[in-house]
Amino acid sequence: MTRTAPPKVSFKAQMRVAREEAIIQSVNRLLAEKGFEAMTVDEVAADVGIAKASLYKHFTSKEDLAAAAMVAVMQRAQDFLDGLPVQAAPMEQLRAVVRWTMGLKLAGEMPSLPSQNSRLRSALMGNKAYMDGLMDVSDRLGAWIEAAQAQGSLNPKLPPVAVLYTLYARACDPVLEFLKMGDLYRDDEVIELVMGTCFDGLNAR
Amino acid sequence: MTRTAPPKVSFKAQMRVAREEAIIQSVNRLLAEKGFEAMTVDEVAADVGIAKASLYKHFTSKEDLAAAAMVAVMQRAQDFLDGLPVQAAPMEQLRAVVRWTMGLKLAGEMPSLPSQNSRLRSALMGNKAYMDGLMDVSDRLGAWIEAAQAQGSLNPKLPPVAVLYTLYARACDPVLEFLKMGDLYRDDEVIELVMGTCFDGLNAR
DNA sequence: GTCTATAGGAGGATAGAC
DNA sequence: GTCTATCCTCCTATAGAC
Numbered sequence: 001m002t003r004t005a006p007p008k009v010s011f012k013a014q015m016r017v018a019r020e021e022a023i024i025q026s027v028n029r030l031l032a033e034k035g036f037e038a039m040t041v042d043e044v045a046a047d048v049g050i051a052k053a054s055l056y057k058h059f060t061s062k063e064d065l066a067a068a069a070m071v072a073v074m075q076r077a078q079d080f081l082d083g084l085p086v087q088a089a090p091m092e093q094l095r096a097v098v099r100w101t102m103g104l105k106l107a108g109e110m111p112s113l114p115s116q117n118s119r120l121r122s123a124l125m126g127n128k129a130y131m132d133g134l135m136d137v138s139d140r141l142g143a144w145i146e147a148a149q150a151q152g153s154l155n156p157k158l159p160p161v162a163v164l165y166t167l168y169a170r171a172c173d174p175v176l177e178f179l180k181m182g183d184l185y186r187d188d189e190v191i192e193l194v195m196g197t198c199f200d201g202l203n204a205r
Numbered sequence: 206m207t208r209t210a211p212p213k214v215s216f217k218a219q220m221r222v223a224r225e226e227a228i229i230q231s232v233n234r235l236l237a238e239k240g241f242e243a244m245t246v247d248e249v250a251a252d253v254g255i256a257k258a259s260l261y262k263h264f265t266s267k268e269d270l271a272a273a274a275m276v277a278v279m280q281r282a283q284d285f286l287d288g289l290p291v292q293a294a295p296m297e298q299l300r301a302v303v304r305w306t307m308g309l310k311l312a313g314e315m316p317s318l319p320s321q322n323s324r325l326r327s328a329l330m331g332n333k334a335y336m337d338g339l340m341d342v343s344d345r346l347g348a349w350i351e352a353a354q355a356q357g358s359l360n361p362k363l364p365p366v367a368v369l370y371t372l373y374a375r376a377c378d379p380v381l382e383f384l385k386m387g388d389l390y391r392d393d394e395v396i397e398l399v400m401g402t403c404f405d406g407l408n409a410r
Numbered sequence: 411g412t413c414t415a416t417a418g419g420a421g422g423a424t425a426g427a428c
Numbered sequence: 429g430t431c432t433a434t435c436c437t438c439c440t441a442t443a444g445a446c
Contacts, residue, residue, distance in 0.1 A: 037242040175370045201406030
């Protein structure tokens with residue numbers, strides 16, 4: 001009788017993964033809190049509790065760190081999509097995703113990246129895991145958008161891509177933080193307000 | 206017969222104002238193009254065609270430069286508001302302002318500032334001209350918002366401040382640049398699309 | 411007030427020992 | 429792979445001559 005095969009992932013590899021997850025969690029929090037430019041690699045290292053040089057053994061650059069955080073967020077999004085009830089109406093799926101996204105943002109768990117930084121853009125576009133996740137999420141949302149338009153719950157005159165961008169943009173909507181800062185509304189009230197302006201618009205109905 | 210009184214503003218003072226306007230114009234363009242963090246004072250100096258040290262004779266810091274650009278934008282907004290037809294319906298005034306704002310953004314003339322930078326926030330809050338302009342614009346928009354709600358064209362259930370923030374947010378809406386990048390729509394088409402989602406919402410009507 | 415030159419310091423990235 | 433120590437580039441801001 002032969003010995004059992006060695007585990008596919010060694011103990012050391014597991015430790016490595018665990019550490020990288022800790023790093024990504026810190027990066028995610030700091031990106032949400034201060035944004036990419038204001039976040040320093042020293043801060044990340046201090047927050048994780050390791051030396052800066054050790055960080056660079058796991059990730060090759062600051063941009064790479066940010067990309068890893070985005071991969072994690074994209075994974076969370078995919079998990080959330082997987083958990084949605086399959087039988088629900090497309091429109092309700094879309095509304096649920098947007099609500100979830102804004103909840104993340106208000107909870108300080110949504111990394112905020114500058115859209116103009118070209119080095120960062122390159123790092124993101126060159127990250128296969130991120131691009132795959134983004135494509136998958138976009139495809140799923142796109143299917144719901146078209147279905148909702150077909151059944152007349154979503155405005156059929158709007159180009160699907162415009163709807164998609166509009167939904168994505170709720171993840172970095174400054175209205176959320178401004179309303180939160182005012183201290184007049186609880187987080188869930190802020191979310192319902194912005195849900196209203198997003199789907200029903202500002203006009204009276 | 207006495208000589209005419211000396212001009213209130215000396216020639217040197219006029220030169221100074223003209224140079225500062227040139228500086229502000231460069232800052233405005235660079236802020237719109239690359240954002241605050243990516244813009245360097247060296248670039249501004251090179252763009253204006255003067256030495257960096259000379260810049261600091263006019264403005265005490267990079268944050269001060271950005272604040273001056275915001276003052277100029279606020280002045281343009283006030284001028285635009287002044288030029289609107291007085292007899293138009295409040296709702297139309299609001300729509301006109303948002304259209305104008307998005308046009309500025311698409312034309313690359315809307316400076317983009319990070320909302321998290323505290324040094325910058327302090328510079329803005331400490332700039333009386335900026336704060337006065339912001340208050341004036343907000344008051345005028347606020348009056349139209351309440352009037353539009355009173356006459357039932359704007360959803361009366363929305364808190365006026367939430368509407369105000371939502372309108373302001375169109376000035377930095379990433380949906381504009383994303384749709385522009387796609388090259389599927391002309392600038393005016395992009396504006397009308399976002400006007401639609403903003404005022405009519407995503408839902409079918 | 412304009413310039414050249416440089417101080418001063420922050421921050422990304424790496425060398426090299428262990 | 430972790431550490432300490434350091435490099436090096438970039439950038440804000442200022443000194444000092446004219």
